[in-house]
Amino acid sequence: xxxxxxxxxxxxxxxxxxxxxxCVYETRDTTYYLFWYKQPPSGELVFLxxxxxxxxxxxxxxxxxxxxxxxxxxFNFTITASQVVDSAVYFCALSKGAGKSTFGDGTTLTxxx
Amino acid sequence: GAxxxxxxxxxxxxxxxxxxxxxxxxxxxxTTMFWYRQFPKQSLMLMxxxxxxxxxxxxxxxxxxxFLINHASLTLSTLTVTSAHPEDSSFYICGCSRDRIQGxxxxxxxxxxxxx
Numbered sequence: 001x002x003x004x005x006x007x008x009x010x011x012x013x014x015x016x017x018x019x020x021x022x023c024v025y026e027t028r029d030t031t032y033y034l035f036w037y038k039q040p041p042s043g044e045l046v047f048l049x050x051x052x053x054x055x056x057x058x059x060x061x062x063x064x065x066x067x068x069x070x071x072x073x074x075f076n077f078t079i080t081a082s083q084v085v086d087s088a089v090y091f092c093a094l095s096k097g098a099g100k101s102t103f104g105d106g107t108t109l110t111x112x113x
Numbered sequence: 114g115a116x117x118x119x120x121x122x123x124x125x126x127x128x129x130x131x132x133x134x135x136x137x138x139x140x141x142x143x144t145t146m147f148w149y150r151q152f153p154k155q156s157l158m159l160m161x162x163x164x165x166x167x168x169x170x171x172x173x174x175x176x177x178x179x180f181l182i183n184h185a186s187l188t189l190s191t192l193t194v195t196s197a198h199p200e201d202s203s204f205y206i207c208g209c210s211r212d213r214i215q216g217x218x219x220x221x222x223x224x225x226x227x228x229x
Contacts (some may be wrong), residue, residue, distance in 0.1 A: 044223060104156065
């Protein structure tokens with residue numbers, strides 16, 4: 001069975017602070033995919049990144065960066081110099097191929113001005 | 114690319130009526146479509162998985178006679194909530210997978226259903 005754990009239910013930071021959202025996963029599959037999605041108050045899920053299990057390279061996209069470590073089954077997400085517009089619920093998800101995704105419970109990030 | 118639409122974006126109905134929600138992949142063919150529901154401040158829970166032309170596979174605990182799914186084409190899936198009750202009020206989101214090999218889904222904007 002697959003499982004995704006986002007231990008941080010809520011995080012509150014002040015604008016310009018860096019913040020890291022943790023994601024730990026469990027799977028018996030050797031091939032799998034990990035994702036991060038952002039869900040702003042409007043409700044729409046915004047795709048942020050996909051990473052397959054064979055690619056452990058860290059990725060940076062603007063103020064966003066992701067750290068994938070298979071050894072600890074973690075796929076953490078860091079926002080550098082946070083902004084108020086980053087306030088949202090962030091979900092980490094795991095899937096096997098084109099199959100269904102298992103979502104974590106989400107982390108609510110609040111960035112205060 | 115990879116745009117998914119849902120219609121309607123919100124709906125309010127009376128208890129006992131049926132509501133149909135459409136999910137369309139606008140610029141790609143979705144090999145598989147997924148339906149999720151999300152209660153306030155909770156995560157997405159998968160309801161069912163459907164492939165074009167075949168019956169949907171429902172997750173445990175989801176009533177297939179209550180939540181009817183029709184996957185008519187590679188770009189359209191519909192979810193019908195039959196005889197809706199207030200406890201069915203939720204945010205319904207569809208996800209579309211376009212690649213049989215690589216993972217990932219593209220999500221619609223969601224439909225907020227309120228049953229009075």
